[in-house]
Amino acid sequence: MTGKTLITPAQNTWCPGCGNFSIQHAMKSALLELETEGLVLDHVVLVAGIGCHGKIADYMDLNAFYALHGRAIPAATGIRIANPDLSVICHVGDGDTYAEGLDHLIFGAKRNIDMTVVVHDNRVYGLTTGQYTPTSPVGFKGRSTPLGTIERPFNPLHLAFASGATFIARSYTRRLPHLKETLKAAILHKGFSLVEVFQICATYYDIHEYYDQHVYELKDHDPTDPLAAEAKIREWDYNSDAPIALGTFYTAEQPTFEETLVQKTGKKEVDRIARIHERFSQAI
Ligand code: SF4
Numbered sequence: 001m002t003g004k005t006l007i008t009p010a011q012n013t014w015c016p017g018c019g020n021f022s023i024q025h026a027m028k029s030a031l032l033e034l035e036t037e038g039l040v041l042d043h044v045v046l047v048a049g050i051g052c053h054g055k056i057a058d059y060m061d062l063n064a065f066y067a068l069h070g071r072a073i074p075a076a077t078g079i080r081i082a083n084p085d086l087s088v089i090c091h092v093g094d095g096d097t098y099a100e101g102l103d104h105l106i107f108g109a110k111r112n113i114d115m116t117v118v119v120h121d122n123r124v125y126g127l128t129t130g131q132y133t134p135t136s137p138v139g140f141k142g143r144s145t146p147l148g149t150i151e152r153p154f155n156p157l158h159l160a161f162a163s164g165a166t167f168i169a170r171s172y173t174r175r176l177p178h179l180k181e182t183l184k185a186a187i188l189h190k191g192f193s194l195v196e197v198f199q200i201c202a203t204y205y206d207i208h209e210y211y212d213q214h215v216y217e218l219k220d221h222d223p224t225d226p227l228a229a230e231a232k233i234r235e236w237d238y239n240s241d242a243p244i245a246l247g248t249f250y251t252a253e254q255p256t257f258e259e260t261l262v263q264k265t266g267k268k269e270v271d272r273i274a275r276i277h278e279r280f281s282q283a284i
């Protein structure tokens, strides 16, 4: 036990009421509980994308890496391959990962890299003051769509399922115990874990009343049944008034990219990538 509180003294600039506080709190609690079960906090690496969510890299007292916009998953992939002893957690945004970094989400899932990707999905670009993202509903009025967006949102969980993610879940920032337990399960899962968190953006898209009325927690759902998982994932299309399920939709056991690489190369390739990383870190 390190006795860490996991909070840094950095000045917090999130808006009052922002759901990022809840995600930070839930992640902190999840990690501290996992530490009592054997997780070594010094072996945890947080990789953040660009957006309001990304400031979590400054606020959590963990090894952290700020990636380029949409590029948290490839940075995390390099970290995992270079050192498979590390637990890698990506905090990313919906604009960040469902738009700029969408191809990386697909290939991270396809390769089944062992990492946890936590999407702070407030369904808006918050840092750039309120533009629509791939999960904003039709009619969303923001800086770039004053008459309301005319694009339909897509379902990123369905995309992750089709791409091969082996853990797919959704939670909500106003269901803190559920969020903490979901994060713990995702971190413990071996393989690519996607946790979509509906996060309130208090300034540009506060729809907590809508979520409070529509969300429900999954019960009697078998996440190892792919057909049941896909049906639940498709139950709501990010646009309709259908009920919104929270919980773990899908889990599967598959070999990870890293372990297959070690099996095939006898660790040679991993050592080569680790040397490149070392040279790269010395260069910067
Ligand atoms: Fe949070 Fe929205 Fe403020 Fe960004 S703009 S800090 S997401 S409330």
Ligand code: MG
Residues within 6 Å of the ligand: 051, 093, 094, 095, 096, 120, 121, 122, 123, 124, 125, 126, 133
């Ligand atoms: Mg966003």
